[in-house]
Amino acid sequence: MTGCHKNPARAQRREIMTQAQSFDYTRQDAAGASCTAQAWAKVPPSLTRDERAQWKSRAAAQLAAHDAVLVAHYYVDGDLQDLALATGGCVADSLEMARFGRNHAAHTLVVAGVRFMGETAKILSPDKRVLMPDLEATCTLDLGCPADEFTAFCDAHPDRTVVVYANTSAAVKARADWMVTSSCALPIVQHLKARGEKILWAPDRHLGRYIQEQTGADMLMWNGACIVHDEFKGLELELLRKEHPQAKVLVHPESPQGVIAQADVVGSTTALLKAVVDGSAAEYIVATDNGLMHRMRQLAPGKTLYEAPTAGQSATCKSCAHCPWMAMNALQGVVACLEQGSGEIVLDEAVRAKALTCITRMLDFVESHGAAPAGLVPHLGAT
Ligand code: 13P
Ligand code: SF4
Secondary structure, eight states: OOHHHHOHHHHHHHHHHHHOOOOOTTOBOTTSOBHHHHHHHHSOOOOOHHHHHHHHHHHHHHHHHTTEEEEEETTSOHHHHHHHHHTTOEEEOHHHHHHHHHHOOOSEEEEESOHHHHHHHHHHOTTSEEEOSOTTOOOHHHHTSOHHHHHHHHHTOTTSEEEEESSSOHHHHHTOSEEEOTTTHHHHHHHHHHTTOOEEEESBHHHHHHHHHHHOOOEEEOOBOOTTGGGOOHHHHHHHHHHOTTOEEEEOTTSOHHHHTTOSEEOOHHHHHHHHHHOOOSEEEEESOTTHHHHHHHHOTTSEEEEOOOOOTTOOOSSTTSOTTGGGOOHHHHHHHHHHOOSBOOOOHHHHHHHHHHHHHHHHHHHHTSSOOOOOBOOOOOO
């Protein structure tokens, strides 16, 4: 008999830890397509300049006709970002999207991003109609953290405070004590550590490890990853830095350790944008979804931007620095959801009410600590 069998509680814990594996985004369906291939297949065809102008004015008219506001993430198509700004909506990171949607008076929120962003908007604003251009726009972090397995993981560790990243389903949030985004994860975990709390963290292992390193908190991790950031390559980044020795390196903390270790700035999408706009350097290497470059180019037109490398000699690129689910959002989808009332987020009320607790805790923390922490971290020792 092994030691495990002598102690059933320990045996069960081990089994649960084994289940907490990273989501396999190469897994194929019956037709031989992986989840990312399915997402790329749903990305609407690109439009000519005239078509884009026509769809934009049709979308703007629909937004006005339905008392709707467009809440867009930095990673979606540039036309959608421009439309959001031109019609009184916002282009933001996941924290600011949540706050903007909650505070806006519009009757309908059109969330251009991925499903967890639409769900967060609905959790915060149950009386508003929340529509998405494509409800199937998901996220590998969300896919890799099924609520039943996550609940079992939490149940096996009742002594830990459960902290989940925003990139999870409403059902996972309903089991959590705190939600965090990359903008505020660091100060919130610092706060919990100061209170002597041990943390159960899910789902992004890279962000979790980074926060653990920065805070020294006791953190038990779920084993998830973002398909876009997980593909950034440390070795190739070193080579690119040699080609551009003056360039500052900006990294989203969902990236692997070897990439973060070379960063001048680690931070949320907003923090990286601010670093380019406010920075005195002329060149930047950017390790995040290349959708953010649209806003960076608009706000810092004189600066030179390089995409951090995703695929080296030994790599197979599945995202190539662009999230396939973010790419499913398009002008056509905004028009369709408003004209047809399609893509509506509907949540079970009991789940929504439970999930609200961990989000409200985060928003109260952010508000009581002044302006949203930008998630900026000083120089990390790039060599
Ligand atoms: P932000 O919270 O920085 O916007 O990140 C969300 C996300 O999905 C990054 O991949
Ligand atoms: Fe999820 Fe990564 Fe896409 Fe962000 S970029 S939505 S973390 S898969």
